[in-house]
Amino acid sequence: MDIPVTTPSLPLKLNGSSPAWRPIPVRELSHQTEFSFDPIVDALAAFARGEPVVVMDDESRENEGDIIMSASECTTEAMAWIIKHTSGYICISLPGKRLEELGIQMMVPCNQERHRTAYTVTVDYKHGTTTGISAHDRSLTVRKLVDPSAVASDFTRPGHMVPLRAREGGVIERRGHTECAIDLCMLTDQPEGGVLCELVNDDEMGTMARRDDCRAFADRWGLKMISVEMLAQHRGSLSTP
Template sequence: MGFSTIEKALEVIATGGMVIVVDDESRENEGDVVMAAEFATTQALTFMVSRCRGIVCAPMPERIARRLELPLMVERNTDSMKTAFTVSVDLIAGVTTGVSAAERALTLRALAAADTTAQALSRPGHIFPLIARSGGVEERAGHTEAAVDLAELAGLSPVGVICEILKDDGSMARRADLEVFAKQNGLIIISIAELIVWKAANAVSAKQVRPSLVA
């Protein structure tokens, strides 16, 4: 099973589905499921928690993190990949502990909503926002930036959901494992490297891309 096209991935994202995104083998060499936060559902979160088993994070542009008053988790980031975690959050309204799949989905949809305020969120929580670099995957070839780029290119709110895929034994799923996982769950796989190439070749805005996807 090879990589799918970026066009197909954008169609899936634009209609509320999820795709597997892999980074370079010389980087993390990992695969994350990725979807748009505005489409987060109980079913999707249950799949991520039970089948993917990684941490559920919400990549977003810095401007949204700033509007929601989400400071970085630490002042000095010593993570090897410089992943920009902010403080974790839960939505307040309609949420009890915040940990259930349904309540995590509520929080994710709230993060994607333009009318959500900083006061609507409790801190800490069970969703981990990540701040994407403004230059997208061209600036940092990470899953954080890929999720934001895919949501924007699909004409959606630029907040994504990502979750790493682990094997049954708890170790990280690699390329061969991810291909099996994708086939078992009816998902497609794209690479960040191909997304970088596609963006350079097309050089179009999200508003220009979306009509071609839904025509």
Template sequence: MPISPVPELIAELAAGRMVILVDEEDRENEGDLVLAADHVTPEAINFMARFGRGLICLTLTRDRCERLRLPPMATRNGTQHGTAFTVSIEAATGVTTGISAADRARTIQAAVARDAQPSDLVQPGHIFPLQAKDGGVLMRAGHTEAGCDLAVMAGCSPTA
């Protein structure tokens, strides 16, 4: 399967579709399912959980993490690539157990709402936010930063 050019990825994200974001063989050598968070649906979360088979993460800017008062998951990040996990989150209202696709979509919607406040979320939860470095992929060549950067280029909020 050929690698798509960046303008094609941007168009897909702007249209509310998922893309597979891959990195270099000498880095993590993996692909992540990426969707601009503005377009999240229970169906998209179900697809990610069923076919991605990993954690459902949410890329957020440092400013958004600070506004939502999301502290780092670990005080000392010892991961090889410095992936900046925050504490996991759940929507404070509108969810049941938090694990269903609908509940996880609702949590993402609560976190990325334009007027989101810390009281809109509780910890721990079933969504795992990742804090992007200021400056995006120019400062760190990670999927976290690429998700935020691509979402902005697609005309969406800097969340994926």
């Protein structure tokens, strides 16, 4: 008697349209002799498909690479992968208008953070979650933060997700990962909310991943890698007559 063979189905995107991105390492890596970023159009196409991208800021600023992913596409599996390969201090960049709709206030009245990163009060989505810290709970929280049907009373404060208030004008106004996340969503017609966190090296000290480390990581996972400055230049070219 023949036993039917079943193939596990890929998880659907949250909108049910096509398979969600899954973290699968590249088996055969191509050897690069010189460092290079990926074309901005390729990164935007990948982001539009729901894939994370690696984004470097300026070497004279933080000199760090962030994983950035559309919040609306962030599954539990994707969140668990992000937590594993980063500092774990997962943030979500949101426009000021959305934060005001949800009544999420700034963390402190006087921001003394070195780069003026606009941290707000932390939150958890209160329905279908437990402590708020698991990959499931955090992924659900970020998805609901960009869900227009979710209201202020759906979130508890404080929580385990860290919203950041993106500056109006995006990377044109501020060359930060916070603004980059919103611009990536805007340029790919996705709900404006980006999950982001700093990459760290897989070493005993958990050192921060720098440019070449980030390139190796992106190649290992088949991700596109760009810089904040590249996105700013792209946005500038779109507004040039």
